[in-house]
Amino acid sequence: MPGPSTEALSTPAVLVDLDVLERNISRMAERARDAGVKLRPHAKTHKSPEIGRLQRAAGAWGLSLAKVGEAEAFVNAGFDDLFLAYPVFGEDKARRLLSLTDRARMAVGFDSVEGARSLAATFADAGRTLDVVLKVDVGYGRVGVLPSHAVEVARSVAELAGLSLRGIFTHAGHGYLAETRDGVEAIARLEGERLVETAERLREAGLPLDEVSVGSTPTAALAMKVPGVTECRPGNYVFHDASQVALGTCSLEDCALTILATVVSVPAADRAVVDAGSKTLSSDPLRPRPGGHGQILGRASRLEKLSEEHGVIAVAPDEVFRVGERVRILPNHACVVANLHDSLIGVSGDHVETVIEVAARGRVR
Numbered sequence: 175m176p177g178p179s180t181e182a183l184s185t186p187a188v189l190v191d192l193d194v195l196e197r198n199i200s201r202m203a204e205r206a207r208d209a210g211v212k213l214r215p216h217a218k219t220h221k222s223p224e225i226g227r228l229q230r231a232a233g234a235w236g237l238s239l240a241k242v243g244e245a246e247a248f249v250n251a252g253f254d255d256l257f258l259a260y261p262v263f264g265e266d267k268a269r270r271l272l273s274l275t276d277r278a279r280m281a282v283g284f285d286s287v288e289g290a291r292s293l294a295a296t297f298a299d300a301g302r303t304l305d306v307v308l309k310v311d312v313g314y315g316r317v318g319v320l321p322s323h324a325v326e327v328a329r330s331v332a333e334l335a336g337l338s339l340r341g342i343f344t345h346a347g348h349g350y351l352a353e354t355r356d357g358v359e360a361i362a363r364l365e366g367e368r369l370v371e372t373a374e375r376l377r378e379a380g381l382p383l384d385e386v387s388v389g390s391t392p393t394a395a396l397a398m399k400v401p402g403v404t405e406c407r408p409g410n411y412v413f414h415d416a417s418q419v420a421l422g423t424c425s426l427e428d429c430a431l432t433i434l435a436t437v438v439s440v441p442a443a444d445r446a447v448v449d450a451g452s453k454t455l456s457s458d459p460l461r462p463r464p465g466g467h468g469q470i471l472g473r474a475s476r477l478e479k480l481s482e483e484h485g486v487i488a489v490a491p492d493e494v495f496r497v498g499e500r501v502r503i504l505p506n507h508a509c510v511v512a513n514l515h516d517s518l519i520g521v522s523g524d525h526v527e528t529v530i531e532v533a534a535r536g537r538v539r
């Protein structure tokens with residue numbers, strides 16, 4: 175029996191096409207299997223144990239997250255192997271991590287001796303060990319040590335009681351700014367190669383490593399194939415979005431998450447307004463080049479401007495919008511959209527099948 179029609183939903187609502195979601199999950203799992211690497215998807219995209227369970231069932235080894243609060247939500251939901259792919263700092267966080275390690279295999283990122291030291295004493299005093307993974311910057315210019323400094327930082331941290339160096343990781347976020355598919359592919363190869371070279375230098379220096387971990391959705395397919403890479407952490411691929419389409423990572427049919435919105439005002443022939451603004455769609459720009467606030471499916475008209483609860487459509491000359499009409503919007507960045515909502519509506523075609531709780535939304539501490 176199909177569930178109730180999406181017509182009955184109150185808007186704005188975030189819809190997730192379950193068939194597309196499951197296809198995205200199994201395709202990435204298959205890619206990782208073919209490449210011979212572990213898949214550790216970044217669950218910041220959905221923050222939902224239910225979707226995490228689908229990823230585990232398809233073969234993911236564990237999940238990646240960023241914050242301790244997210245890890246607490248996932249461990250409470252039964253997940254037992256998590257990596258915080260983020261430079262976690264501070265004794266308060268260390269105490270919470272220590273309690274998580276009673277119930278789950280945990281690892282956290284670091285890119286400084288100070289950061290690692292802020293976690294070490296809590297574990298050493300408890301007679302326990304926390305796995306840590308060194309973040310390496312392969313060109314994004316956000317966090318991470320440059321490859322040239324990796325041995326020095328890793329060696330200092332490997333000597334700290336209470337910590338164990340599990341591996342190194344990177345995230346080629348600059349792939350989102352590459353203007354061409356060739357550009358994305360060049361970044362993907364370098365992501366893998368630079369990280370593997372860094373791993374070799376560390377091993378030559380007597381620092382054994384288990385994991386060499388890469389990952390972003392645009393670069394995953396190629397970076398995971400570089401020999402020496404052991405793990406991949408894409409996140410956005412479960413949903414995809416308008417930016418992934420623009421980057422050539424996927425096609426429109428591979429996008430699982432859309433926003434169902436209602437036209438609430440048509441104040442002029444060239445302007446219509448929907449009930450989804452920045453509090454529903456986020457203000458994140460389209461990548462790699464800015465261009466509107468989301469794509470209205472099946473229409474040429476563009477979502478030109480957002481305020482908090484208004485999405486202003488610049489109506490194309492040959493199109494008409496009516497008050498009360500519903501539209502589907504493909505967001506620029508699906509990960510931030512999920513975090514803005516308590517729940518996502520799982521649909522099959524035009525039927526509601528399930529409600530997916532975004533259990534770790536807002537867990538930024």
Ligand SMILES: Cc1ncc(COP(=O)(O)O)c(C=O)c1O
Pocket residue numbers: 216219238259260344345389390391392407408409410411509
């Ligand atoms: C450290 C880290 N790893 C993996 C990912 C996943 O990347 P994507 O969302 O492109 O799949 C991110 C995304 O922000 C990240 O910051």
